[in-house]
Amino acid sequence: MIRLSTKGRYGARLMLNLAHHYKNGNEAVILKSVSDEEEISIRYLEQIVIPLKINRLVKSIRGAGGGYTLARHPSKIKLSEILHALEGSCCLVECVEDSDFCSRMGICATYEVWKKASDLLKDYFGNITLQDLIEISNRKNTKIKAKSKSKNN
Amino acid sequence: MIRLSTKGRYGARLMLNLAHHYKNGNEAVILKSVSDEEEISIRYLEQIVIPLKINRLVKSIRGAGGGYTLARHPSKIKLSEILHALEGSCCLVECVEDSDFCSRMGICATYEVWKKASDLLKDYFGNITLQDLIEISNRKNTKIKAKSKSKNN
DNA sequence: CTTATTTTAACATAAATATATAGAAATTAT
DNA sequence: ATAATTTCTATATATTTATGTTAAAATAAG
Ligand code: FES
Ligand code: FES
Numbered sequence: 550m551i552r553l554s555t556k557g558r559y560g561a562r563l564m565l566n567l568a569h570h571y572k573n574g575n576e577a578v579i580l581k582s583v584s585d586e587e588e589i590s591i592r593y594l595e596q597i598v599i600p601l602k603i604n605r606l607v608k609s610i611r612g613a614g615g616g617y618t619l620a621r622h623p624s625k626i627k628l629s630e631i632l633h634a635l636e637g638s639c640c641l642v643e644c645v646e647d648s649d650f651c652s653r654m655g656i657c658a659t660y661e662v663w664k665k666a667s668d669l670l671k672d673y674f675g676n677i678t679l680q681d682l683i684e685i686s687n688r689k690n691t692k693i694k695a696k697s698k699s700k701n702n
Numbered sequence: 703m704i705r706l707s708t709k710g711r712y713g714a715r716l717m718l719n720l721a722h723h724y725k726n727g728n729e730a731v732i733l734k735s736v737s738d739e740e741e742i743s744i745r746y747l748e749q750i751v752i753p754l755k756i757n758r759l760v761k762s763i764r765g766a767g768g769g770y771t772l773a774r775h776p777s778k779i780k781l782s783e784i785l786h787a788l789e790g791s792c793c794l795v796e797c798v799e800d801s802d803f804c805s806r807m808g809i810c811a812t813y814e815v816w817k818k819a820s821d822l823l824k825d826y827f828g829n830i831t832l833q834d835l836i837e838i839s840n841r842k843n844t845k846i847k848a849k850s851k852s853k854n855n
Numbered sequence: 856c857t858t859a860t861t862t863t864a865a866c867a868t869a870a871a872t873a874t875a876t877a878g879a880a881a882t883t884a885t
Numbered sequence: 886a887t888a889a890t891t892t893c894t895a896t897a898t899a900t901t902t903a904t905g906t907t908a909a910a911a912t913a914a915g
Contacts (some may be wrong), residue, residue, distance in 0.1 A: 551785075551823060553704050553794045553816065555902065561812045579862070588806070592904050595863080612911025613861040628815065632704075641706040653741070655846060658839035659714045662781065662830060663706065669822055670704060677815060686811035693808060708874065732890065745876050748892080765883025817909040 550576060553632075560579040560597050560635040561628065566606065568679040572610070577616030580597070595662050597635065604634035623679035632674060640667035704794060706785075713750050713782065713788040715740050718839070720760065721776040721832040727761070730769030750788065757787035776832035785827060793820035 566587055570578045580598065584591035598617060601607045606626060607617045619626065642663045644651035654660055705808045711819055733751065737744035751770060754760045759779060760770045772779065795816045797804035807813055 551704050551706050551710070551789070556790055557704070558795055558812070560815075561815075562810070565811060577862095581803060581862090590903065593902075595865095596903085599864085600810050608909085609863060611861090611863050611909085613913060615862050615911070617863090636704070641704055656839070657715070658718060658835045658842060659711070661842075662714075662827075662835070662836050663711075666823055666826055670819055671754055672833060673819055673822060674815075680755070682811045682815070689809060689811060689814075730890095734890085743875060746874075750874090762891065763883090764881080764891050766887095767884055768882085768890050770891090787904085 554636060555593075556597055556635045557632050559587075559589050559593065560601060561631055561682075562589070563594060563597060564606065564619070564626070564631050564679060565682050566600070567617060567619050568626075568683055571619050571623055574620075574622075576616055577610045577614070577618045579616040582616075600634045601631070604630070606630060606634055606667070619679070623683060626679045627675055627678040628679075628682070629674040630669060640664075641670070642667075703811075707789060708746075709788045710785050712742050712746065713754065714784055714835075715742070716747060716750060717754070717772070717779070717784050718758065718835050719833060720772050721779075721836055722839070724772050724776055727771055727773075727775075729764055730763045730767070730771045732769040735769075753787045754784070757783070758800060759783060759787055770831070776836060779832045780825060780828055781830040781832075781835070782827040793817075794823070795820075 563583055566583045567578055570576070580591050580594050583589070585595055588619055596608060597608075601615075602609055605620050608620050609615070640663070642651075642660075644654055644657075644660055645664050645667050651657065651660070716736055719736045720731055723729070733744050733747050736742070737747055750761075751760060755762055755770075758773050761773050762768070762770055793816070795804075795813075797807055797810075797813055798817050798820050804810065804813070
């Protein structure tokens with residue numbers, strides 16, 4: 550019913566990929582490698598990475614040996630920041646952040662509901678960092694490995 | 703960052719409008735009146751009301767004197783049902799309900815997060831009925847009246 | 856120091872989907 | 886019959902999603 554745009558979805562995976570390869574902030578990852586690993590069109594990734602750069606979530610290093618790297622340690626980057634950079638606003642409906650959007654705010658009962666739901670999401674995504682995602686990812690992968698191992702034996 | 707489509711937004715207001723005029727289920731409201739009161743294009747409302755009818759949330763009465771009315775008492779219609787009817791699925795990303803959508807589900811760490819966020823919303827909207835919205839609306843309006851009265855005195 | 860290579864950056868375009876409007880046929884009450 | 890109203894179908898516009906093409910910057914090699 551509510552759609553996270555592909556930008557937000559792909560952007561989160563792009564950032565998680567950079568986080569996986571994050572060492573000290575100096576080693577850059579080229580988009581081609583993200584594109585291959587995440588199976589997302591490189592042309593589209595190029596567009597998605599721009600707002601991430603503008604919002605200082607990634608650093609770009611041009612030229613040979615260059616690429617992109619996280620601007621900060623994964624534990625210092627919240628999912629809400631990524632989504633905010635990519636989708637502009639952080640709410641289900643425009644009127645929650647732009648009071649001019651809807652002239653009916655004063656009397657609109659649905660507004661209250663969209664507002665609270667937006668806050669729910671904001672809280673949830675505000676408490677998840679890239680580091681958390683890495684840990685979820687690791688847990689998931691070790692589980693898979695364990696599974697396939699027990700199958701083979 | 704996450705957008706509730708206009709269908710969902712307008713649909714919720716359409717349903718709330720019908721709820722306001724709900725008597726016993728026999729008195730129909732014409733879309734023109736909803737269109738005027740809610741300031742939504744009548745042509746667009748016509749399209750939005752169809753899935754609501756298919757999902758048996760409203761009843762239509764054709765011909766002169768006809769219109770639309772809620773299929774059940776406002777307290778028996780959940781917001782989640784309305785959104786489900788209008789947006790098809792009830793989740794932030796397709797992969798949550800359609801496992802074929804994303805081939806990476808098994809290893810995708812972001813999936814877990816979208817899934818939990820979807821559940822948060824599902825729970826929230828599943829606990830709000832049209833009756834609740836009516837009450838929110840009434841509280842809001844009496845507040846406004848009280849305010850404008852105190853201004854005039 | 857010059858040239859070739861790697862990579863980001865910028866711009867343009869195409870395809871798909873969401874949003875919105877328009878017209879007319881079908882149904883019903885009076 | 887006539888007027889009111891839903892229902893169906895078509896079309897226009899805007900936005901999102903995705904691909905392609907070229908230019909600019911930085912590095913590496915000779
Ligand atoms: S105030 Fe924007 S939908 Fe009600
Ligand atoms: S985004 Fe669909 S499984 Fe990760």
